[in-house]
Amino acid sequence: MSFPETRMRRLRRSESMRALVRETTLDPGDLIYPLFICPGKSIRHEIGSMPGVFNLSVDEVVREAEEAASLGLGGLLLFGLPETKDEQGTGAWDDNGIVQQGLIALKQSAAAKKLVLIADVCLCEYTSHGHCGLIVEGRNGWDVDNDPSLELLGRTAASLARAGADVIAPSDMMDGRVAAIRRALDASGSAEVPILSYASKFASAFYGPFREAADSAPQFGDRKTYQMDGANIREAMREIDLDIAEGADMILMKPAMPYLDVVRAARERVDVPIGAYQVSGEYSMLQAAFEKGWLDRDRTILESLLGMRRAGAGFIVTYFAKDAARLL
Ligand code: PBG
Numbered sequence: 001m002s003f004p005e006t007r008m009r010r011l012r013r014s015e016s017m018r019a020l021v022r023e024t025t026l027d028p029g030d031l032i033y034p035l036f037i038c039p040g041k042s043i044r045h046e047i048g049s050m051p052g053v054f055n056l057s058v059d060e061v062v063r064e065a066e067e068a069a070s071l072g073l074g075g076l077l078l079f080g081l082p083e084t085k086d087e088q089g090t091g092a093w094d095d096n097g098i099v100q101q102g103l104i105a106l107k108q109s110a111a112a113k114k115l116v117l118i119a120d121v122c123l124c125e126y127t128s129h130g131h132c133g134l135i136v137e138g139r140n141g142w143d144v145d146n147d148p149s150l151e152l153l154g155r156t157a158a159s160l161a162r163a164g165a166d167v168i169a170p171s172d173m174m175d176g177r178v179a180a181i182r183r184a185l186d187a188s189g190s191a192e193v194p195i196l197s198y199a200s201k202f203a204s205a206f207y208g209p210f211r212e213a214a215d216s217a218p219q220f221g222d223r224k225t226y227q228m229d230g231a232n233i234r235e236a237m238r239e240i241d242l243d244i245a246e247g248a249d250m251i252l253m254k255p256a257m258p259y260l261d262v263v264r265a266a267r268e269r270v271d272v273p274i275g276a277y278q279v280s281g282e283y284s285m286l287q288a289a290f291e292k293g294w295l296d297r298d299r300t301i302l303e304s305l306l307g308m309r310r311a312g313a314g315f316i317v318t319y320f321a322k323d324a325a326r327l328l
Helices: 008-012 015-020 058-070 098-107 146-163 177-187 205-213 234-246 257-269 280-291 297-311 321-327
Strands: 031-037 044-047 050-056 075-080 116-121 134-136 143-145 167-170 196-201 250-254 274-278 315-318
Touching: 008 015, 031 058, 031 098, 031 321, 044 205, 050 058, 050 205, 050 280, 058 075, 058 098, 058 321, 075 098, 098 116, 098 146, 116 146, 134 146, 143 146, 146 167, 146 177, 167 177, 177 234, 196 234, 196 257, 205 280, 234 250, 234 257, 250 257, 257 274, 257 297, 274 297, 280 297, 297 315, 297 321
Parallel strands: 031 050, 031 075, 031 315, 075 116, 116 167, 167 196, 196 250, 250 274, 274 315
Antiparallel strands: 044 050, 134 143
């Protein structure tokens, strides 16, 4: 049957009718809010390229967590800005490190019972060179040394789990890291802690503002020898298969908006829970358009997140988490 018997507009006539036939939902519990923990007390330092996003000292992180819990958010994704950096990134696996301190404080708060505390695992925030693994001499004068970095990532994951992380989320893109982290967690009494691997993480210009927020820009070169080429979806599927074979319990796809086809392909291919990460640059470009009055803030935020859910993401990491929860 076609027009005039079929009229698609019949089911769009009222908000209650549209709600009845709506295919995709968005719930505060699907949203994960990233936080950047810094040393000090009572510190809320706004990131220039990310209005509304702050570096927060541990006490402020706890306050932020309480707000996140009262809004019904699903969880927090924790990043750290250590006091000092070095060649190896030793601050990452220091049991008294900045994210470890944050986790210990959060675990004592009532908010922690309502939120999943996810610890990002990477070395780039902790290394003086800003790369995600150890640096050795290589073909461009330098290279990121895969295998010795695995040990350090494993140590970092074990330390974060001991401090109270509910989920370990490696974002470094070294080969074999999921298996190495699984072994390290199992060997240190954290066999119950799941791994959310950033299985397909593309070398993206959209991470620019994050590198200001986390002070993690590479001091030389770029991340193209370990993060993926944005042109490749088949390679993304191989990364996902490998991470799941190595023991990933869930996978995260990032960036989100320019890679929604990858999210959809992943959803159709595997049965583990899938998250999408609306990264810093996606946030910043929307914020800039809101500031200029070019886009309607509330509607655009929800539409951008709904698109990720429709593409197949079960949950979404987003700097808009609190704004979106208030709108829902
Ligand atoms: C650490 C890491 C990055 C992001 C998440 N984990 C930065 C990068 O790879 O350079 C980016 C998140 C964002 O842009 O919001 N490796």
